[in-house]
Amino acid sequence: MSSGDELRRIALSLPDAEERETWGNATFRVRDKIFVIMSDDGTGASVKATRDEQSALIAEDPETFTFPAYVGQHGWIGVDVHRIGAEHLRELLTEAWRMTAPKRVVRAFDAG
Helix, strand or coil, X not given: XXXXXXXHHHHHHCCCXXXXXECCEEEEEXXXXXXXXXXXXXXXXXXXXXXXHXXXXXXXXXXXXXXCCCCHHHCCEEEEHXXXXXXXXXXXXXXXXXXXXXXXXXXXXXXX
């Protein structure tokens, strides 16, 4: 299972990602746009996603995934960081980053 430290490591491993404290929480951004907000204790996070992905994840595992306050209406997904595996967390964060990063940065990342 994952931890706040692991979330931070994965998020910051993505190109041009940076961490900034906002609203008392760690936020992870690419080019000043947020793609992950971590809870102050590192046990939860709100991750940018599509509404379809949000619905599917909550239906599949309501213990791990929730509809977060404020950003849930925009498709973001609440994640219990301790209940999700590292690979699944990496997939979610990478997808959130892809939705947020400039297209040329994503293309360069995909090119390896």
